[in-house]
Amino acid sequence: MVTDLLYNPGPNTIHGISRLRGGGKIESQREPVRSRRAREMEVLRLPLSASQKGRLISAGYTSIASLSSISPSQLALELKISETEVLEILKTASDGSRLESTGSSRTIVHGAQSAWDMLQEEETLVRITTSCADLDYILGGGISCKEVTEIGGVPGIGKTQLGIQLAVNVQIPSDYGGLGGKAVYIDTEGSFMVERALQIAEACSDDMVEYSCLYRKGSQACEVKRQPKDFLENIFYFRVCSYTEQIALINYLEKFITEHKDVKVVIIDSVTFHFRQDFDDMALRTRLLSGMALKLMKLARNFGVAVVLLNQVTTKYSDGSFHLALALGDSWSHASTNRIILHWNGNERYAYIDKSPSLRSASAPYSVTAKGIRNSASNNKRIKHT
Amino acid sequence: MRPDNLLLRPTHTQYCTLGCPILDAFLGGGIPCNSITELVSESGCGKTQLALQLLFTAQLPLHLNGLSASSLYLYSEFPFPNRRFTQLLESFRLSHPILFASSRDPRDYIFTRDCQTAHDLFDVLLQLESRLEKPKETRLDIKLIVIDSIAALFRSEFENNPRDLKRRSSLFFKISSILKSHARRFGIAIVLTNQVVDSMEDNEGSSGIRVGNLEWLYTSGRRVCPALGLSWANCVNSRLFLSRYEVTDGVENDSLDAGYSGFVNRRKMRELHVVFAPHLPYSSCEFVITREGVSGVAK
Missing domain, CATH: 3.40.50.300 (P-loop containing nucleotide triphosphate hydrolases)
Structure with missing residues (x-):
């Protein structure tokens, strides 16, 4: 089983995200490369279609946090897609972020688990x-x-x-x-x-x-x-x-x-x-x-x-x-x-x-x-x- | 692929009666269809007797717990026991006079075939398939196959070296597999007889290879184990062991001299044991062989 520790956002990353909330396109230069890469992956990790992911990334929305406070109509305008589709995207994004914060380390790459997850799972x-x-x-x-x-x-x-x-x-x-x-x-x-x-x-x-x-x-x-x-x-x-x-x-x-x-x-x-x-x-x-x-x-x-x-x-x-x-x-x-x-x-x-x-x-x-x-x-x- | 609905199947497997209510009760109804039952014993214990008896009882109608079908007897120990067969035929006719009036001969519903080698048997079983598919045309409405005995087929052909042993055990599984597939497709009960060999192993270190409920199989005061070894044991669903030993009864005075032993009433005791079976626990039952056939003795 692949245990992906590299893409496992620790408490630091979450803190980092909360600092950046609202300012989707701002990128802190001082952030460590690893966590930046992790954030760049976030949108890719969402269960969205490839074209939706492509639109999001090209418009600069790479992290889940960047999607958390944007209004649907604005996003629809920016991505040039219908509002219903935007609502779908936002819903998946918020589901994704909820999992992120509660589980602290949920399944990142599909099928990968941390040893901690595995231990907890084994206990239950x-x-x-x-x-x-x-x-x-x-x-x-x-x-x-x-x-x-x-x-x-x-x-x-x-x-x-x-x-x-x-x-x-x-x-x-x-x-x-x-x-x-x-x-x-x-x-x-x-x-x-x-x-x-x-x-x-x-x-x-x-x-x-x-x-x-x-x-x-x-x-x-x-x-x-x-x-x-x-x-x-x-x-x-x-x-x-x-x-x-x-x-x-x-x-x-x-x-x-x-x-x-x-x-x-x-x-x-x-x-x-x-x-x-x-x-x-x-x-x-x-x-x-x-x-x-x-x-x-x-x-x-x-x-x-x-x-x-x-x-x-x-x-x-x-x-x-x-x-x-x-x-x-x-x-x-x-x-x-x-x-x-x-x-x-x-x-x-x-x-x-x-x-x-x-x-x-x-x-x-x-x-x-x-x-x-x-x-x-x-x-x-x-x-x-x- | 669809799973079988276990509820749609009859909740009780079909059994073929042995023609004796005591033995039937002992075996939970008789010989189960869709399964391989092996009878193990030394020669002269009654396995062929029991096998022959089944050829007749399989013809009994369903309400008498028979299979209402023909049977196939494949024999590898020569010659075919004609005399005993005729005896059993007479007694069977006598006990069911209405069913087997002169117009209907039970022998018409028993098919026999000799098998010289294991490959011979395998070929017979292969050919059988196409005939079983068309029971009407071929008149082969078979619901019971008896192979007497499986051991004789394997005794001569194979050497005791690793290569031959491997070839032999592969053939075991091939034969068992085709038998089980016939049993499954056509709802056939399969009965095999097997011989025994004397067990030479010492008491220690053999418990690992112990097969079944009995630690040792004893017959006529000898310790034996079924022929063909462990891999064959994996090929059958149930194994029954027939044993015999002599008991002296009717004598209460132990102080009899050896010279008077002529007066001691010696009697042969025969017992049927369940060595292993998916549906039966270990138990044993005394039986006797009479002119009329094999029957159980109530405890």
Whole structure:
């Protein structure tokens, strides 16, 4: 991510602008070059058409402040455009300046953010609970939106279960501490079973009833229980049968999510299946995979959705012995922001954070019950920080 | 591309009955359509029995939880079990006398084909597609495909070196993918049988490769694991394990001499386990094989 500190007007610049307010064409010679350049950029940064920007700059209106006190009719005369258009311009300019002053450093170049913004954003970042308290704890509250999380493990460890659980949990309304979003579920293996989704949804709505009884006694004690079928309605299920279909679908997702803004999680179960067949040209596979990874990252960032990729494991031969590794090779390991490995430890299922820029590496037990993913049955605290 | 509306789909997957209410209840309704179910066991545990039985039950009408359709039996272990097939046919006719009056022979609705190699199987599956698209013309209204067994196809052709193993696992995914795509397009239930190999691993350090609910699969007192390894395990949706062991019952006196063991009533116990399945938790169920077929034993 490009963090543009150069064009980031600090308090000085704002002060400078306020001194110049009203005198649009005056330029202080003593101003430092950097902030002058920043002010020259201001009009360019506004979401205006190129011709409008051109007219403004040629008439000498380069900073937003220069537009703040001018009368619309005068500006219309100077720019030789209609007054309605001028009003539009002034409105965008004032919107722009408001953002400038409140956020102190808003998005400057499109898509750029300061580290401060990113920190603030991360603090307000919403997370999708896994319904397993121990797992949520090591994940800092759940699967985070705006990031790509990869979850891998052997067959039967509960990847699909976790996937279905997340597709249900993303729908928990905000009154109950959830996101109230919808889910896109991309099934490449055919393991998604409606019965199971209904079971998990049923348990989730039971939990919500219990929650409202416990914490909101009196107020709306008897709320209408959410029907498990309502949960199914909010899962957009895609079944893909080849890797070309998979890539086409991921390309289409951007459009789909633009139309369905309330989608908050995209689950691909599994990202691997179609890429483990029929690839003689491994270079092609790597290119396709990294292209897909980029698309998914962009999707996560632009729409603030959590992207969850389920991956298989394979045996890897190195140093004279076989050991387990997530499939799709080394270059794929850059595709996800967070990597969680599910594994057996004796008779218990464990999740281990293998890679994450913000979470410490830790492992926690979980179990797969009739209700879905839950805390491990034995109560003693066994979260290990390694 | 449009998402499937999960509400428009029947909220319950279609299942094919096993012909036994206890086993059906155990499996949440039977063998699910649109999915691959694998039966794993050592030889002589009943996987072929169960597979043959399904060929008949798939023909049952929908109100009897059948699929009301034909089935395809692809076999790679020779010869075709003709004797057992005929036995099952008789008992099936006897149990459904009205449905299968003399005019309608259940055998007309069972298609068989032998497969020698994995590539052979792949070709058969490729050819099948165009025929499944026109069920009326080709009379191939198939809703169940049984492959008995998948392991035999891969046993001979591939060497144990990295290159062949890679080729093999690529073929696994190819076959699995085409099966799943047929299953999806035509709503077919797919049943595969797989053999076991003896597990030689020591107790430590193997929990990472543990697949499914059971830490170890035991049958006839041996510790086994399903053939074809980890990458194949990724290719199936559900895996069921059939085990057998001997129990002695009817004897309360433990002080019997070894010489009297002839009097001990030894009995074969057979159990069906869910190793992993997206819709079922771990559980196990005892079953017996009789002349009439495979049936579950109520707990």
